[in-house]
Amino acid sequence: MAKIKMKTPLVEMDGDEMTRVLWKWIKEILIQPYVDLKTEYYDLGLPERDRTDDKVTEQSALATLKYGVAVKCATITPNAQRVKEYGLKQMWKSPNGTIRRILDGTVFRAPILVDGITPYVPSWQKPIVLARHAYGDIYNSVESRVKAGQNAYLLITDNEGNEVERKLIHSFNADGIAQGVHNIDKSIGAFARSCFNFALENKISMWLGAKDTISKTYDHRFKDIFAEIYENEYRAEFERAGIYYMYTLIDDVVARIMRSEGGVLWVCKNYDGDVMSDMVATAYGSLGMMSSVLVSPDGKYEFEAAHGTVTRHYYKWKDGESTSTNSVATIWAWTGALAKRGELDGIPELTAFAKKLEAATVATIESGYMTGDLIPLFKREGVTPVKTESREFLKKIAEKL
Secondary structure, X not given: OOOEEOOOOEEEEEOOHHHHHHHHHHHHHHHOOOEEOOEEEEXXXXXXXXXXXXXXXXXXXHHHHHHOEEEEOOOOOOOHHHHHHHOOOOOXXXXXXXXXXXXXXXXXXXXXXXXXXXXXXXXXXXXOEEEEEOOOHXXXXXXXXXXXXXXXXXXXXXXXXXXXXXXXXXXXXXXXEXXXXXXXXXXHXXXXXXXXXXXXXXXXXXXXXXOOOOOOOHHHHHHHHHHHXXXXXXXXXXXXXXXXXXXEEHHHHHHHHHOOOOOEEEEEOHHHHHHHHHHHHHHHOOOOOXXXXXXXXXXXXXXXXXXXXXXXXXXXXXXXXXXXXXXHHHHHHHHHHHHHHHHHHOOHHHHHHHHHHHHHHHHHHHOOEEOOOOHHHEOOOOOEEXXXXXXXXXXXXXXXX
């Protein structure tokens, strides 16, 4: 068959460790035999980010603004141990945080459902879609070590540097730490509208949780902006659609989620969404079974896996040991990007191919071929474990495809 032609390239962001290995295989086995793949390539592997002083991350985000659709491999956010391991110049910030700041988008994550895999939470019969704000909080924070006898202040100045407000954070009588976080109304408003639109398009109710009883300015601002936009722009549409919007405390949302049947859009601030998306993914089956897409207010898309670089498997694989790494979420990053590129460029064959690849992946698991993380969750007979090094899972998908 002739390969499917592309018009506009995808922005391709390569990554780190085991997911970088799988990234190459997915392209070779599942995509390039069928698609005349066009990408603008950026290496976001940690060595290249260090070599370019992290400029490559910014360049990849700006390319996403230019071309409209990106696909990203999982990347390392270095801690002190990683700085030593890789001999880094400094502890570079999260590449996801940098990209999200430039795109000012919302991350939507949803479980990939497979017949035969039952969620750990028995009441969850429908997908829980998690919307994560993609700006601010600790991902764009400023931090400092503080010595005993020093004071930390929250200082606000005008454009000329004149002091507007000064608040004492803490007088340190012992060594400690301080952190400053921020957000902006415009980003919170864009986040709100993205979530309300998603809820309407998918006809699912929407829950927002924060901690305004404790954070009476920062978290309360999220509550107020969402309420204002909902009342002025979305309430009537929600009522016509038979769905609702609810704000409550984050701990109450967690309790409600655990006893719900699913089928809701759970809206989270940045850090809450980072943590809770992993919880939801694991409870539905595996971190390797969750899709993730960052959507900017002006309709730019960055598709990625919701999990990390699978470090433990990577070092076992490098040492010649056998592993069984789930590649499904990384496949979904590619299929999501290809489907959106086909949609935006008017190439229905490309979108159809992406959907068929997803169907072939699900069918492969349902037929009994799966990675080790899924085996304890699969409630049918006839399971065949697959190993990373043999590429057997990807080859079985290719057969189904």
